[in-house]
Amino acid sequence: xxxxxxxxxxxxxxxxxxxxxxxxxxxxxxxxxxxxxxxxxxxxxxxxxxxxxxxxxxxxxxxxxxxxxxxxxxxxxxxxxxxxxxxxxxxxxxxxxxxxxxxxxxxxxxxxxxxxxxxxxxxxxxxxxxxxxxxxxxxxxxxxxxxxxxxxxxxxxxxxxxxxxxxxxxxxxxxxxxxxxxxxxxxxxxxxxxxxxxxxxxxxxxxxxxxxxxxxxxxxxxxxxxxxxxxxxxxxxxxxxxxxxxxxxxxxxxxxxxxxxxxxxxxxxxxxxxxxxxxxxxxxxxxxxxxxxxxxxxxxxxxxxxxxxxxxxxxxxxxxxxxxxxxxxxxxxxxxxxxxxxxxxxxxxxxxxxxxxxxxxxxxxxxxxxxxxx
Amino acid sequence: xxxxxxxxxxxxxxxxxxxxxxxxxxxxxxxxxxxxxxxxxxxxxxxxxxxxxxxxxxxxxxxxxxxxxxxxxxxxxxxxxxxxxxxxxxxxxxxxxxxxxxxxxxxxxxxxxxxxxxxxxxxxxxxxxxxxxxxxxxxxxxxxxxxxxxxxxxxxxxxxxxxxxxxxxxxxxxxxxxxxxxxxxxxxxxxxxxxxxxxxxxxxxxxxxxxxxxxxxxxxxxxxxxxxxxxxxxxxxxxxxxxxxxxxxxxxxxxxxxxxxxxxxxxxxxxxxxxxxxxxxx
Numbered sequence: 287x288x289x290x291x292x293x294x295x296x297x298x299x300x301x302x303x304x305x306x307x308x309x310x311x312x313x314x315x316x317x318x319x320x321x322x323x324x325x326x327x328x329x330x331x332x333x334x335x336x337x338x339x340x341x342x343x344x345x346x347x348x349x350x351x352x353x354x355x356x357x358x359x360x361x362x363x364x365x366x367x368x369x370x371x372x373x374x375x376x377x378x379x380x381x382x383x384x385x386x387x388x389x390x391x392x393x394x395x396x397x398x399x400x401x402x403x404x405x406x407x408x409x410x411x412x413x414x415x416x417x418x419x420x421x422x423x424x425x426x427x428x429x430x431x432x433x434x435x436x437x438x439x440x441x442x443x444x445x446x447x448x449x450x451x452x453x454x455x456x457x458x459x460x461x462x463x464x465x466x467x468x469x470x471x472x473x474x475x476x477x478x479x480x481x482x483x484x485x486x487x488x489x490x491x492x493x494x495x496x497x498x499x500x501x502x503x504x505x506x507x508x509x510x511x512x513x514x515x516x517x518x519x520x521x522x523x524x525x526x527x528x529x530x531x532x533x534x535x536x537x538x539x540x541x542x543x544x545x546x547x548x549x550x551x552x553x554x555x556x557x558x559x560x561x562x563x564x565x566x567x568x569x570x571x572x573x574x575x576x577x578x579x580x581x582x583x584x585x586x587x588x589x590x591x592x593x594x595x596x597x598x599x600x601x602x603x604x605x606x607x608x609x610x611x612x613x614x615x616x617x618x619x620x621x622x623x624x625x626x627x628x629x630x631x632x633x634x635x636x637x638x639x640x641x642x643x644x645x646x647x648x649x650x651x652x653x654x655x656x657x658x659x660x
Numbered sequence: 661x662x663x664x665x666x667x668x669x670x671x672x673x674x675x676x677x678x679x680x681x682x683x684x685x686x687x688x689x690x691x692x693x694x695x696x697x698x699x700x701x702x703x704x705x706x707x708x709x710x711x712x713x714x715x716x717x718x719x720x721x722x723x724x725x726x727x728x729x730x731x732x733x734x735x736x737x738x739x740x741x742x743x744x745x746x747x748x749x750x751x752x753x754x755x756x757x758x759x760x761x762x763x764x765x766x767x768x769x770x771x772x773x774x775x776x777x778x779x780x781x782x783x784x785x786x787x788x789x790x791x792x793x794x795x796x797x798x799x800x801x802x803x804x805x806x807x808x809x810x811x812x813x814x815x816x817x818x819x820x821x822x823x824x825x826x827x828x829x830x831x832x833x834x835x836x837x838x839x840x841x842x843x844x845x846x847x848x849x850x851x852x853x854x855x856x857x858x859x860x861x862x863x864x865x866x867x868x869x870x871x872x873x874x875x876x877x878x879x880x881x882x883x884x885x886x887x888x889x890x891x892x893x894x895x896x897x898x899x900x901x902x903x904x905x906x907x908x909x910x911x912x913x914x915x916x917x918x919x920x921x922x923x924x925x926x927x928x929x930x931x932x933x934x935x936x937x938x939x940x941x942x
Contacts, residue, residue: 526766
């Protein structure tokens, strides 16, 4: 086993003998005591470093000894280390062969609180600026699409449609059905106290068409599609594929973002309608099975309570959410860093940013609609 | 255009002798100054090497040259047109005349080798598929991978991927091809193949090649002219022989690969003793 690293001292000239195993894993004798002792010696005294049964050693020993040599030289002592093993001697020689470069030593300073706050703030502003710039580029790209100058592959659009449309039906259907059922449960308890159980149909119908269908669909799409977009484009960024596209004279914005944006904007309203339907079905199931409402009565009450404008509000929101989800997903991907970890970060950030953006924009739209009285 | 070139190049130059002129280029990223008054002239039809230690901004320079990022100051002329002042549309038009080989090939992973090489043709031209096929197979043949046309990029070795990327870079018959570290991570055989290909294609197709690299030996064997960048400036330039005979310390350090010299071996760090001993004592 490893012997403890140790030093022994002899006097006149002061001799420091190193023994035992000196390694990064072993504790070493404190250097400050020895330094203090060296500092007490008069100028011109001798200091000898010697081998007192040295075991295995690594850079720790060299660092330790060079510290002593330095201190010795600073105190004008006569330092000699001729008795050390040849390897140690060689490394010590090497350590002092080239003087330390001026300014090469960088002092680690802890930034003050205000500096850190400022750094954060500047970084956050930069993030907003990046987002706005990306939005601007996306608008330009749509402009090029409308004037027929955008270069993109219809095949990419169709595969994005497939991915964000039919493949999402299962989960969107399940979640909306359950959300409708939950709304009905919550309403049932309250409304039955007033003997107004049938109004569950109004509650579920209005909530689904105006709010929940669009929002739940958007949250689901943030989780599956925005994350997928961010990961796909982030991987392309890491592989330099995005740089390659732009040096081949192809706008990554047109080629990569446009088909995804269009696909989601086209699919979101359809998915929302589908979610409306399944949500109302979920509510109806609860109404019929738990509250003894007739299916036909429930149906009639739903038809009477919701109008086309309620559907249109939900669909309008879904278009806004579609734009947000696809653009945020693509932006996080395109702005990803160049490492493997960056792709994962991009996907995570995409989902988080999407959900925040969805809820904030939904709240904003709802407030505006309420103020306008629609 | 010609007057500005005569200022930067003392020799009498024909107006179109230089395909690319970089004048007084300044660029910084955050606090770090990357280029401080860089001047480079690149001759038409030659293989020009741009060398420098890691971290001197060679890849950044390529991005500046292709207009992917903008400099703080200075001009970059390609064929007399200033890249830094181009509109987006002009820039994309220019890029059709430029081929670029990326460090790891940057093939589009969901397309086959054939479709990758055909990609620029299909996007930028309306050539009939028969002609596209002819051009693509010719270019693949030139890099020796005609037989691999059906493979997907994930099936290729590093050297093969780089050769396919090379075929793609020259499929539009560009005027200039940029190579970003084309020799990194290749085995000696693939490296030899790529080295010879760069020279052969340059001469056969009448291209201008700009090779950014720090593989001194390989680059010296094919470059007509070398620019060595350090600390944001060109510290030496000339033919490979000139470079070898150059006595300046930076050039010597770089060309013969010495660890310490004007380019420090040590990245700024806290004191060595302290960093190691502190941890052990505690």
